Amino acid sequence: MLKAVVLLLGFVGFSLQQRCYQSYKVECAKNDQTIEWKDFGNNSYALVKEQYWQQDAEKRCIELGGHLVSIHSKEENDFVHNLRNNNSVWIGRNKLNDPGKTGLTAGHYSWSDGTPDDLPVLWDKRQPNEPWSDCMFMANREDNFGEWSDYFCDQNPPVYYTPNPPYALCKKPKA
Template structure:
């Protein structure tokens, strides 16, 4: 009995363990399958989402490329239009530059013509003034000669010709005014003209001596000048220099511009700058005569003094 019990195999217990192990394996297989199925589903879902995103990105990229292409085409079109405008502007600028050159050339030609016209006008005016001045000088000189001749005739008939304006001194058929006050030569000349006279002209030693008695040793302007041509001195009455009383070494045109003559306090003459100021000057005019009524009707008029320098 005991020997039988010791050698006895128990099959039922073994079946139970195998069944349990199979169940576990089947559960593991099902779990694995479920996991792989879930993983596969996740992979498919990810793939689908990726494809969807890629498609969206592709569509967006296509749209962006389309927009960029359109913008690029628009830019290229604008650039071509800009080049065309630049070319047109360049042409217009070149034309304007050519027009400007032509205008400048025309202006230069017009300016030259205008300058020539101005020069011609100045020459005409100068010629007219010179002719007028020459005619006026000739008329004045003729009138003065007539007046002097008339005075000689009256004196020869016993008429006294020694009447001078107030404050003027008589000497040899002329009246003299000894002016005082600081003046330039041209100012002294105008002052004498305003007094119906002119700066004195000295033609003899007697006249020089008379002037020396009244200038009170003052430097005085006289009517001698070489303004028109250097070295050719002429008196205010238009007569050339006959008598002279130059200081030794004079005239010397010292400083290149001594064109007017003054009489020193010593009586000697000296050329000086016309703009220098002297405190005295001497004017002259012809004396008038005491005429009877019949003679007065034919008395020549005194020449009108020149007002221009």
């Protein structure tokens, strides 16, 4: 009996560790990877290969001295698209900085780092399609070349959007 309980607890723990980004709101272990920063213009960027919901991805970027990526030109968007290396990534554009107004009542999207909203939304051809969605990501699909999709901030996009939950793509001023 004791062996069965230990085996069951071990399986549940393994399942939570493997699926923490999909079904459960639990703290995931951080990767021991070395995070590599790449420079573009006056900023440095890093693909953090840890899967999060959008707000947790923003917190992780803050821990690293930056924010989720904000994009201010087509050239920067192309750089970010190439840096993500066929992975889905959260970007820092959301409706969360409009207190009390989310989903259908939201006024506008803004960047989580507070930089100006100076670039039109580069919507994926199927977007926007979630009226209650407050966050944006770049999906990993063959037909996505850096366009943006909307989705709920506290959920991972379904498989038809992207086969894997998004990673964090962080940006900070160049040191």
